[in-house]
Amino acid sequence: MIDKLLMKMRARDEIGADEERALRDAASDVVDYPADKTVIPAGKENVFSTLLLDGLMARYKDLSQGQRQITELHVPGDFVDLHSFSLKRLDHSVMTLTPCRILKFPHDRLAAITERFPHLTRVLWFLTNLDACIHREWAVSLGRRNAISRLAHLFCELHARLEVVGLVDGGRYALPITQAEVAECMGLTSVHVNRVLKELREAGLLDFKSGKVTIHDLPALARIAEFTPAYLYLDRRQL
């Protein structure tokens, strides 16, 4: 059930058997959500955190006139709102992009972990810091990269993150979201995303269609994006 979370954690640190058990015991219900549903609205008090088991979710903030900025994409194994454990009410909303299966972790049980498992607590803390690292890298994209680099970077990031949880197969991974949603991630319009995707396709770098990404030339893509995966902390070491 929490195997992808454990893969994600163990890519970064050792997790003992007792800690693994504590995590399993902290979980409560499994829930299924349909696609395109806001499951955690901004400002609402939360009493549990949500681990994404299957599907894709997104954090987003709305502006007036229907504008929206997606601030992070979530893949299986991600705690989409572990930070709600300390924030309670979130500053942003979280929605499903595809049908999703999630697992709930009641906050009182997480609090119990912080009382009895300091090291596991630090690993959980680390996971929320990792989200902040991703936020910063997106800020670089949004503030300084041009459209083609932004998209290249996004596809490189997802490649790296999905690989950790075993969801990449030979440069291919599922990404069943629309071009408009990609645009909302990278501060562009869907029209421009469409044109840039065409450019990437015609350059033989990557294909993104019918919800699947096929990367043909990862090194070239990483070069265009100035992608360096250090910010994802994929080298295992003690925290």
Add this chain to the structure above:
Amino acid sequence: MIDKLLMKMRARDEIGADEERALRDAASDVVDYPADKTVIPAGKENVFSTLLLDGLMARYKDLSQGQRQITELHVPGDFVDLHSFSLKRLDHSVMTLTPCRILKFPHDRLAAITERFPHLTRVLWFLTNLDACIHREWAVSLGRRNAISRLAHLFCELHARLEVVGLVDGGRYALPITQAEVAECMGLTSVHVNRVLKELREAGLLDFKSGKVTIHDLPALARIAEFTPAYLYLDRRQL
């Protein structure tokens, strides 16, 4: 010494006398840095976290060709790299913008806090989550707001954050940084920042010169920026 940090924390939660003492005891050296110096280079292992006592600092990431994105500004009372406690090597650098005085918190002492003060640990965790909230709001600015809204938002945010630590005086606060640095925060060029500042000045909304910001019409500024301070969690409540 750590009074501004305590002001910042107590704007969000109760901090007990024992917790305050634990924090004081966890501090080690005070250090002074000159302006414009990178004090925490990206990728270098850190063994302590840095509390900013006085001055302004910035987190930034470099790109090729001298481009740079500042991902957060830090004001007195901010832990500029509390996240280095769990990340160790940072994904970004931290520099001084002005002469700064800082206070070091060795990581082993922070680890001791996580072993003995679960609630204080959660408050520290909260502080790193607060940085992530600020990152997300900046992502909205960078991705979706136009130049005038971006600057308006930045000045509103700094107003709110400086007020918490008592550094706002009747709509005025010190901000001794250059227009080029403002540009690096908000993904613009210094030329354009200059033009937009002129626009804000001529509209009677705010003045930013010789390192000082004077806000003349905060409500109007907040309206332009679509600034809502909820993401700063300034209402005191239990974590």
Add this chain to the structure above:
DNA sequence: CGCGGACTTGATGTCCCTCAAGCCGCGTGG
């Protein structure tokens, strides 16, 4: 078979960038 959502493409517009020059204030040194 027809509908609707997503994708595609063209024409036009605009916000911000780039390049360039000049100005202003201030510290330094002759």
Add this chain to the structure above:
DNA sequence: CCACGCGGCTTGAGGGACATCAAGTCCGCG
């Protein structure tokens, strides 16, 4: 005391990347 240099600010002219508006086209699905 003034010349000078320098960093930061200011302003203009021109250009480009991306947005906007507007038609389609494609395709899965009822």
